[in-house]
Amino acid sequence: MSRRAAALLLAALSLAGCGVRGLSFVEDDRVSILEPGDRDNVELPMTVRWSVEDFRVTGPTGTATSDAGYFAVFVDRAPQRPGRTVESLARGDAACEVDPACPDEAYFASRGVYTTAETEITIDFIPDLTEGDNRDFHEITIVLLNGEGERIGESAFRVEFEVAREAE
Amino acid sequence: MTVQGEDATQDAITKVEQTRDELRQEAREQLGVTGRDDAPPPLREVLSHDRLSVYPLFALGLLSIVDTFQAYAFGVLAPEISGALGISKGTIAAAIAIKTLAHALGPLPIAALTQQRARRALLIVLTGILWSLVAISTGFVTAVAGLVAVLIFDGLTTASTAALHTPLLLDSYPPEGRVRALSYYQGANSLGNVLAPLLVAGLTATVGLTWRGVFVAMGAMSLLAALSTMRLRDPGFGRWDTDRIRATVREREPAQQGSLAADGLSQRDVTLGFFEIVRRLLLIPTIRRLLVGFGIFGVLLVPYQTFLAFFLSERWNLGPGPRGLFVAFLAAVSVVSLAAFGRRGEAMFRKSPGRVVELAATLLALAVVLICLGALSPFFWLMVLLLGLASGLLAILSPALNVALLSVIPASMRPHAAALIGIFLGAGGVAGAIFLGGIDRRYGIVGTIASLLGPGVIGALVIRTTGALVSADLDRMINETLEDEEIRQLSLAGTRLPMLRVSNVDFSYGQVQVLFGVDFTVEDGEMVALLGTNGAGKSTLLKVISGIGLPSAGSVRYRGQEITYLDAERRLRLGITQIPGGRAVFGPMSVVENLRVFGHTIGRDRKAIDAAIERSFDAFPRLAERRNQKASTLSGGEQQMLGLSKALILRPRLLLVDELSLGLAPVIVGQLLDMARQINADGTAVVLVEQSVNIALGLVDHAYFMEKGEIRFDGPSGELLERGDLLRAVFLEGVGDGVGNKVGNV
Numbered sequence: 034m035s036r037r038a039a040a041l042l043l044a045a046l047s048l049a050g051c052g053v054r055g056l057s058f059v060e061d062d063r064v065s066i067l068e069p070g071d072r073d074n075v076e077l078p079m080t081v082r083w084s085v086e087d088f089r090v091t092g093p094t095g096t097a098t099s100d101a102g103y104f105a106v107f108v109d110r111a112p113q114r115p116g117r118t119v120e121s122l123a124r125g126d127a128a129c130e131v132d133p134a135c136p137d138e139a140y141f142a143s144r145g146v147y148t149t150a151e152t153e154i155t156i157d158f159i160p161d162l163t164e165g166d167n168r169d170f171h172e173i174t175i176v177l178l179n180g181e182g183e184r185i186g187e188s189a190f191r192v193e194f195e196v197a198r199e200a201e
Numbered sequence: 202m203t204v205q206g207e208d209a210t211q212d213a214i215t216k217v218e219q220t221r222d223e224l225r226q227e228a229r230e231q232l233g234v235t236g237r238d239d240a241p242p243p244l245r246e247v248l249s250h251d252r253l254s255v256y257p258l259f260a261l262g263l264l265s266i267v268d269t270f271q272a273y274a275f276g277v278l279a280p281e282i283s284g285a286l287g288i289s290k291g292t293i294a295a296a297i298a299i300k301t302l303a304h305a306l307g308p309l310p311i312a313a314l315t316q317q318r319a320r321r322a323l324l325i326v327l328t329g330i331l332w333s334l335v336a337i338s339t340g341f342v343t344a345v346a347g348l349v350a351v352l353i354f355d356g357l358t359t360a361s362t363a364a365l366h367t368p369l370l371l372d373s374y375p376p377e378g379r380v381r382a383l384s385y386y387q388g389a390n391s392l393g394n395v396l397a398p399l400l401v402a403g404l405t406a407t408v409g410l411t412w413r414g415v416f417v418a419m420g421a422m423s424l425l426a427a428l429s430t431m432r433l434r435d436p437g438f439g440r441w442d443t444d445r446i447r448a449t450v451r452e453r454e455p456a457q458q459g460s461l462a463a464d465g466l467s468q469r470d471v472t473l474g475f476f477e478i479v480r481r482l483l484l485i486p487t488i489r490r491l492l493v494g495f496g497i498f499g500v501l502l503v504p505y506q507t508f509l510a511f512f513l514s515e516r517w518n519l520g521p522g523p524r525g526l527f528v529a530f531l532a533a534v535s536v537v538s539l540a541a542f543g544r545r546g547e548a549m550f551r552k553s554p555g556r557v558v559e560l561a562a563t564l565l566a567l568a569v570v571l572i573c574l575g576a577l578s579p580f581f582w583l584m585v586l587l588l589g590l591a592s593g594l595l596a597i598l599s600p601a602l603n604v605a606l607l608s609v610i611p612a613s614m615r616p617h618a619a620a621l622i623g624i625f626l627g628a629g630g631v632a633g634a635i636f637l638g639g640i641d642r643r644y645g646i647v648g649t650i651a652s653l654l655g656p657g658v659i660g661a662l663v664i665r666t667t668g669a670l671v672s673a674d675l676d677r678m679i680n681e682t683l684e685d686e687e688i689r690q691l692s693l694a695g696t697r698l699p700m701l702r703v704s705n706v707d708f709s710y711g712q713v714q715v716l717f718g719v720d721f722t723v724e725d726g727e728m729v730a731l732l733g734t735n736g737a738g739k740s741t742l743l744k745v746i747s748g749i750g751l752p753s754a755g756s757v758r759y760r761g762q763e764i765t766y767l768d769a770e771r772r773l774r775l776g777i778t779q780i781p782g783g784r785a786v787f788g789p790m791s792v793v794e795n796l797r798v799f800g801h802t803i804g805r806d807r808k809a810i811d812a813a814i815e816r817s818f819d820a821f822p823r824l825a826e827r828r829n830q831k832a833s834t835l836s837g838g839e840q841q842m843l844g845l846s847k848a849l850i851l852r853p854r855l856l857l858v859d860e861l862s863l864g865l866a867p868v869i870v871g872q873l874l875d876m877a878r879q880i881n882a883d884g885t886a887v888v889l890v891e892q893s894v895n896i897a898l899g900l901v902d903h904a905y906f907m908e909k910g911e912i913r914f915d916g917p918s919g920e921l922l923e924r925g926d927l928l929r930a931v932f933l934e935g936v937g938d939g940v941g942n943k944v945g946n947v
Binding site for chain 1: 289
């Protein structure tokens, strides 16, 4: 390997560690998902319920603190990056960008993204993405948002479950 | 030759063959292949006999264990990474695919770094430290770019395990203990697969670390392990193989003191480069066949590991934790299986290396049947049992196939062979993923796992057919080393060696063999005619000498060194030039441009090239008159003059001229032959493949006659003229064609 290539790789690795503030090395257990249980078999509509500690559920207050705010729930998709709002997920969506009302609640719901100041949420529809005889597993991820709607830290709380569907 | 003389020659040949057979048998024993059913000595005895340490095995095993950590951690913690960084699973999958590519291709540059010098240990330790630092860096990644960077770097650095670990092990331990050394090393690798899930589970569930914490902790452990291997040293290439074989020659004939002929080439001149080594490896039947087998094995193995997780999840509802335990269980079974195989495999290898390969094929077939039954099993514990057994059988494949494959090639080429294995496995894996992905959509996960039976059985059949090739390739490797050492000893003893010696060369165009055990010798400054019937293989022999064609067996030695697999352009620089049959010119270019192109092969010294061009014009004034004319517009004779000018410019040590007089008027032929004679008189050895028997034999003292790919005559040209039995075929063929004594070419 040439020295130049080695230097480039080292630079890339150094960049990997840039912005090391706020990295989580120890598990965050402020949120516990109570329902569904891990790998439970559920029917739609389903309820997702969780408990929270050391975090005040205030809703979107417009102030950014790391110990108060509300929740974003994601079905079968990755959340936004730390420090970003859920609206950032709509960036680059040409159809949405031309509509001043977009993104709205319906837009996010159709993409499996919900925000709530409660500790439970009901989900009516989850698309069946399976083919053949594969089982219909899905995943829900909950992240904390501050009063300005920005994701707090890297903490993400996940649960995997199976959707039981009626035979068509 | 008189009858008595013929008898004496025959006796001498028989004695040489007997000596070679005895040497070969001795060499086979030195390589651990006794051919007997005897049990191998205990490993401890083998080590103490040669005062060897277990440290290399320990160090490489340890690195193999920690190597599995990051790969496992990344696979199992991908959802957490996705959630934390806000990166989609698709992006993570793409990043992992890039890493897999880097890991598959990485062994090639790593192998290239070791081909000139045995510095495998240094590279192993260095890459071990680097991948540990990469693992620690992974814990600090905050964006996709960083993630891709650490994955690529991880793929490249961990590639050293594939390229270097096994070759270094083979050079660290004598053949009597190699199968066990490889088995225990593979066992260590499996142990890594037992420890990695337990470690990840422990660090996350018990210590409460996030994925970042896990990577930092595992990277730190890996770094400690890598630092503990710093005493690893490279024992050099072939300490227990080629060196031992050479020693058998020296034991019979006391080692000669002295130095190699000053005129001879140095080892450095003929050391094979990266692509030459790869090409040479692909000419070995065992390697070729086993690589295909590894490719098909990849179709089975790589997707199996992926689809197994889905199978356990969907069919048996196992979450990540239980799946990790299941993988650990499979790896634990592999450890036991490898421990049990070591000594038995060693005994089998001693009796017949081919049988080890055949055993591997049988185990592979059995394993895929068990996998298939396991997939269809309605009972969980029966599935566990069947897949466990399959895992135990599959684990044996690696040491069994590696020892066979790497034993038939010189030690310095083993990193390249190991790298090729990785590439073929990877390519098979990609094909398998596509193939099984389609099956999964149609038949579900159970059908996918069951469908592994197809590639598994085909792979087993291919590998099984390799068994018959191993012994012959082992003998070929031994023969090459014996010949090299014998010639080295002769050279040291002051024996004058021929400038060119082609020994026992076979050559095939695809499946059609055209040269059969050809021996051909040219002395320094000699002019030799190579004659033969149409399709006899004369031109093919020239291609083998000039490097345009590579033989499937045999050797080409030039100025004291073997050049059999050297690139044609390197041979040109060493003084071998071929003027191909027909019009050997670039038609659209002018005469002077053609000459300048010839000149560029000797360097960019414009003055030297201009002087060489002037020499050509002096020799062929007609070319000077047409210096700016396109070569395609020259007459046939003038084009041949231009072709022959190449020799005047390059001034080779050995000139190979194919069909110089083809279709030319006698006057022109006379001029060209005069020039060939002059080139020879200036010190260049010339091999003349000539269509006219009379012309050729009038020009040279030494002639060869070829027929159907074999040398039928080698001796003074005067004697060939008396061999009506040979020449009749040529003359009659010529008469039949109505063109006189013409000989075609192949």
